Amino acid sequence: MRLATLRTADGTAAARLDGAPDTPGATYVLIEGCADVSELLADPEWRDIAAAADGVRVPAGEAELATLVPAPGKVICAGLNYATHIREMGHDLPEHPTLFAKYADSLTGPYDDIVAPAEDPMLDWECELGVVIGADAYKVAEEDAAAYIAGYTVVDDVSMRGYQRRTGQWLQGKIWQSATPVGPVLATPDDFDPTDAVITTTVNGEVRQQANTGDLVFTPARLVAYLSTMITLRAGDLVLTGTPGGVGVARDPQVFLRAGDVVEVAITGLGRLTNHIVAPQA
Structure with missing residues (x-):
C-alpha cells in the first residue's frame, strides 16, 4: 500500500x-x-x-x-551510514550511529521549489532513505523493530555546508526552512524492500550519487531499536538513514547547487523527488 x-x-x-x-x-x-x-x-x-x-x-x-508527514513530533537523522563511502574515505565503520535532528518546519513537498539562501552559497544535496514510524516504540529489540515501521519514503537532506561547518555540531546547517523534500509516497513494508534498492541523485540530469540501500551500516530496524533505547518514537516520526558518497562538498573541486538547477533524488520502488533551486525573493 x-x-x-x-x-x-x-x-x-x-x-x-x-x-x-x-x-x-x-x-x-x-x-x-x-x-x-x-x-x-x-x-x-x-x-x-x-x-x-x-x-x-x-x-x-x-x-x-505536500510533504509526506507534515507534523512529525521528531525528525532524527543518521550520518556516516554507507559502508562503501566510509571505507573510501579511509575511516573504520562506526560502532554507533552519528545522529542529529531536524524539525517539521524544515520539511517541504516532493516537487516544491527550494530557495538557495543568500546567507550560505554552499547548498548541497544528500539522497536518503526515509523511515516513517507507524506505532509507538520504546526500548524495542532490533528483531522486533520492523513491526513499528509504517513504511519508507524518499528524502533529500539538503544541507547548508557553510553553516554546518561553523562548529562541530551539524544542526545549524540542516534545519533551514522548507529545504528538506520528503515523498512522494510512503510505501508500506509489504510493498518495498529496504535492503536492496538503488538510490540516486542527479543534478540537471547528471548523476552525482548512486548506491544501494543494502550498503547501510545501520539498517532501518537497527536505527529504530537504537533510537528507542533513548526516547519513545511516535507514530508519524521520521528517521533519515544517511547519504552515500558523491555530495558536492566532498568533490574536488567542490560543487554546490545554484538557482536554476534541478535536483532529483530517486529510490527504485519508492519514486522520485524533483526540486528546482530558486533565488531568494528580493
Missing part, C-alpha cells in the same frame, strides 16, 4: 495511491477525516482505514503533493 499527503482546495488530505503514479489510470483516493499522513498514522487502525478508503479520486497526474 502507498500513501501520500495531497494539497486540496480545503487544505490537505491523506490519500491512498491506487496504481503506480506514472501509469495511466493511477489515482489517489482521499481518506476521509484525515488531513495528512501524520494524522492517519496516529490512529492504531490506520492500515485498515487506508485500505477501506473509498472517497474522492484524484488522477495521479493532476495531484499536488
Whole structure:
C-alpha cells in the first residue's frame, strides 16, 4: 500500500495511491477525516482505514503533493551510514550511529521549489532513505523493530555546508526552512524492500550519487531499536538513514547547487523527488 499527503482546495488530505503514479489510470483516493499522513498514522487502525478508503479520486497526474508527514513530533537523522563511502574515505565503520535532528518546519513537498539562501552559497544535496514510524516504540529489540515501521519514503537532506561547518555540531546547517523534500509516497513494508534498492541523485540530469540501500551500516530496524533505547518514537516520526558518497562538498573541486538547477533524488520502488533551486525573493 502507498500513501501520500495531497494539497486540496480545503487544505490537505491523506490519500491512498491506487496504481503506480506514472501509469495511466493511477489515482489517489482521499481518506476521509484525515488531513495528512501524520494524522492517519496516529490512529492504531490506520492500515485498515487506508485500505477501506473509498472517497474522492484524484488522477495521479493532476495531484499536488505536500510533504509526506507534515507534523512529525521528531525528525532524527543518521550520518556516516554507507559502508562503501566510509571505507573510501579511509575511516573504520562506526560502532554507533552519528545522529542529529531536524524539525517539521524544515520539511517541504516532493516537487516544491527550494530557495538557495543568500546567507550560505554552499547548498548541497544528500539522497536518503526515509523511515516513517507507524506505532509507538520504546526500548524495542532490533528483531522486533520492523513491526513499528509504517513504511519508507524518499528524502533529500539538503544541507547548508557553510553553516554546518561553523562548529562541530551539524544542526545549524540542516534545519533551514522548507529545504528538506520528503515523498512522494510512503510505501508500506509489504510493498518495498529496504535492503536492496538503488538510490540516486542527479543534478540537471547528471548523476552525482548512486548506491544501494543494502550498503547501510545501520539498517532501518537497527536505527529504530537504537533510537528507542533513548526516547519513545511516535507514530508519524521520521528517521533519515544517511547519504552515500558523491555530495558536492566532498568533490574536488567542490560543487554546490545554484538557482536554476534541478535536483532529483530517486529510490527504485519508492519514486522520485524533483526540486528546482530558486533565488531568494528580493
